[in-house]
Amino acid sequence: MKEIIKDAAHKLGIDTIGISNVTDYSYMEKFLSSRKNNNLDCEFEDRDIKKRINAKNLYPDLRTIIAIGLPYGEGYKIPSSGNKGLLSVSSHGEDYHKAVTSLLIKLAEEIKPYISFKFLPCVDTSYLIDKEICKLAGIGNYGKNSLIINQNKGSFIYLGYLLTDIETETDSVIEKDICGTCNICVKGCPNNAIFESGGINAKRCVSYLTQTKKYIPLKYRESMGRQIYGCDICQIVCPLNKEVLNKEVNIVYSDLLVDLEELLNISNQNFKKKYGHTAGSWRGRNIWKRNALISIGNLKIDSMFQKVKDELQNPSDMIKIYAAWSLLKLNKPFAQDILYNNLKYENVDVKNEYLKLLEAEI
Numbered sequence: 356m357k358e359i360i361k362d363a364a365h366k367l368g369i370d371t372i373g374i375s376n377v378t379d380y381s382y383m384e385k386f387l388s389s390r391k392n393n394n395l396d397c398e399f400e401d402r403d404i405k406k407r408i409n410a411k412n413l414y415p416d417l418r419t420i421i422a423i424g425l426p427y428g429e430g431y432k433i434p435s436s437g438n439k440g441l442l443s444v445s446s447h448g449e450d451y452h453k454a455v456t457s458l459l460i461k462l463a464e465e466i467k468p469y470i471s472f473k474f475l476p477c478v479d480t481s482y483l484i485d486k487e488i489c490k491l492a493g494i495g496n497y498g499k500n501s502l503i504i505n506q507n508k509g510s511f512i513y514l515g516y517l518l519t520d521i522e523t524e525t526d527s528v529i530e531k532d533i534c535g536t537c538n539i540c541v542k543g544c545p546n547n548a549i550f551e552s553g554g555i556n557a558k559r560c561v562s563y564l565t566q567t568k569k570y571i572p573l574k575y576r577e578s579m580g581r582q583i584y585g586c587d588i589c590q591i592v593c594p595l596n597k598e599v600l601n602k603e604v605n606i607v608y609s610d611l612l613v614d615l616e617e618l619l620n621i622s623n624q625n626f627k628k629k630y631g632h633t634a635g636s637w638r639g640r641n642i643w644k645r646n647a648l649i650s651i652g653n654l655k656i657d658s659m660f661q662k663v664k665d666e667l668q669n670p671s672d673m674i675k676i677y678a679a680w681s682l683l684k685l686n687k688p689f690a691q692d693i694l695y696n697n698l699k700y701e702n703v704d705v706k707n708e709y710l711k712l713l714e715a716e717i
């Protein structure tokens with residue numbers, strides 16, 4: 356059976372594949388609880404740890420997990436265009452949730468002629484712990500940046516798996532420490548989110564900051580640079596990704612650049628038309644727009660002062676307060692006058708935020 360699965364995968368061009376029959380991850384409960392208690396987790400993970408640590412909670416008939424890694428980011432160089440915003444490489448091309456899910460379904464169809472079985476494809480959005488599941492299937496091991504690194508493809512792999520009721524042999528787990536004394540990502544992370552000892556503080560991660568709807572602390576905003584969605588730094592600097600990044604390929608990554616002025620004015624409908632196919636678009640126009648305001652401030656695009664000022668009239672309080680921050684970054688004395696003047700007609704929340712910003716070192 357194992358050979359049939361591997362052959363089916365290779366037929367579809369999947370060369371990062373592994374099989375596991377471990378369904379119970381209760382040994383992770385302590386780690387996950389301590390992460391939660393120390394406020395190192397985030398709202399994109401299910402709060403119910405008990406539910407997460409057993410895959411049979413999602414698929415009671417589960418016997419075998421067929422995991423795959425879909426490589427991406429080959430030949431990627433950060434596009435150097437001064438005044439544009441940037442999406443992470445995972446936003447290039449078709450949304451990876453769709454791409455990996457459809458590949459998993461094709462894989463199941465390829466296996467079906469040999470055995471009748473039931474399956475459930477999972478890619479990112481289930482409450483299960485994808486990295487641990489794929490590690491146990493032998494796809495790779497954790498790097499200090501907390502990502503699963505495959506020995507041939509590096510960490511630029513999307514993870515996905517089929518939960519199945521098949522009974523078969525499994526692959527062995529890679530326990531080898533892959534980072535050794537390297538700590539390049541720890542030093543390279545723009546917001547010091549990676550612990551020297553490995554693992555990350557999710558709430559400091561720029562990728563998290565670009566996605567959260569929660570208030571972004573002032574001290575973290577500069578670290579967001581010009582990111583509109585996601586962050587790739589700890590993968591770009593990783594020596595284990597060198598080969599993938601240096602590959603000579605014919606892929607153009609200019610779709611990762613975002614016109615910031617256009618993003619400030621874009622309608623919901625046009626946002627969906629232009630960015631709806633990307634993995635990052637699920638966060639919606641307003642969060643991208645908030646990140647555009649932060650980027651404009653960080654990039655110090657003086658020519659956009661008036662456009663940012665106009666956003667102080669936006670009906671959304673969220674947009675107003677980030678526009679105020681951006682304005683102070685662009686021209687502090689002018690911005691101070693405008694914000695003091697606006698205090699008289701703003702609601703209590705916005706007024707308090709303006710007062711905080713006026714006193715802060717920006």
Ligand code: B12
Pocket residue numbers: 383386390397399400443444445478479480481482483484485486487497498499500501502503504510511512513514515534552553554555557560562563566584585586587589
């Ligand atoms: C929540 C989440 C996030 C959060 C938290 C990330 C995180 N590190 O957990 C945020 C928003 C920050 C995020 C960001 C990104 N994410 Co995300 N995210 C998830 C999600 C939904 C859950 C992750 C989770 O449960 N984490 C909790 C625990 C289990 O993980 P952990 O804290 O990292 O702990 C482990 C390691 O740190 C390690 N560890 C702990 N201590 C030490 C010490 C040493 C020395 C070492 C080596 C390891 C190590 O062991 C722990 C487990 O035993 C998964 C999808 C899913 N359903 O699983 C995708 C997922 C993890 N994300 C993914 C991706 C691609 C990203 C981004 C690259 C996207 C981007 N370009 O912006 C960034 C990468 C940031 C980073 N360095 O992790 C991929 C990872 C693929 C891979 N190769 O590993 C996943 C698996 C989605 C998928 N199916 O492809 N993400």
Ligand code: SF4
Pocket residue numbers: 500543544545546547548549555559560561562586587588589590
């Ligand atoms: S994704 Fe960016 S912010 Fe997050 S850990 Fe990696 S380098 Fe740091």
Ligand code: SF4
Pocket residue numbers: 498499500501533534537538539540541589592593594595
């Ligand atoms: S940069 Fe170094 S420490 Fe970080 S994940 Fe890569 S090999 Fe490990």
